[in-house]
Amino acid sequence: MAGLFFCGPGKLREMGERELNLDIQGGCMCGSVRYSATASPANSMVCHCQSCRRAAAAPVVAWVTFARSEFRFTRGTPLEFESSPRVRRRFCGTCGSHLAYEHLDTPDFVDVTTCSLDAPWAFPPTHHSWLSHDIGWVKFGDGLPTFQRSRFGDPS
Numbered sequence: 001m002a003g004l005f006f007c008g009p010g011k012l013r014e015m016g017e018r019e020l021n022l023d024i025q026g027g028c029m030c031g032s033v034r035y036s037a038t039a040s041p042a043n044s045m046v047c048h049c050q051s052c053r054r055a056a057a058a059p060v061v062a063w064v065t066f067a068r069s070e071f072r073f074t075r076g077t078p079l080e081f082e083s084s085p086r087v088r089r090r091f092c093g094t095c096g097s098h099l100a101y102e103h104l105d106t107p108d109f110v111d112v113t114t115c116s117l118d119a120p121w122a123f124p125p126t127h128h129s130w131l132s133h134d135i136g137w138v139k140f141g142d143g144l145p146t147f148q149r150s151r152f153g154d155p156s
């Protein structure tokens with residue numbers, strides 16, 4: 001069942017032009033780990049999958065996706081955890097904030113927790129993924145498209 005918990009992007013370049021040379025900042029709760037991105041996210045969504053739920057101990061987790069070439073950690077080094085085969089989740093070793101999701105099958109992109117951004121309100125989601133794992137007691141009512149699994153289909 002490799003890829004069951006995949007919540008990353010597939011065909012991001014088809015989603016249109018992104019603004020370049022931005023200064024998007026974020027980091028963990030305690031400030032030990034900071035990051036920046038220089039282009040707007042290629043994707044923004046809310047994931048309902050079990051893996052995200054367990055990683056964040058939260059009913060859902062919102063994610064934005066940056067091109068790896070446009071994203072870097074600028075302070076501290078997050079710890080990492082292999083939450084599924086070929087998946088690395090990164091988090092602050094001091095305060096525990098969940099920061100990033102990386103899938104080895106999509107090395108050109110990194111998913112970042114929307115709510116670790118300094119301005120999460122600037123990057124609203126466009127859809128919900130992995131409703132097949134939904135716990136059922138959060139009702140969003142935002143009218144966004146929902147997908148039983150990943151919007152982009154399941155990776156290998």
Ligand SMILES: [Zn+2]
Nearest residue numbers: 028030092095
């Ligand atoms: Zn921290």
Ligand SMILES: [Zn+2]
Nearest residue numbers: 007047049052
């Ligand atoms: Zn997920």
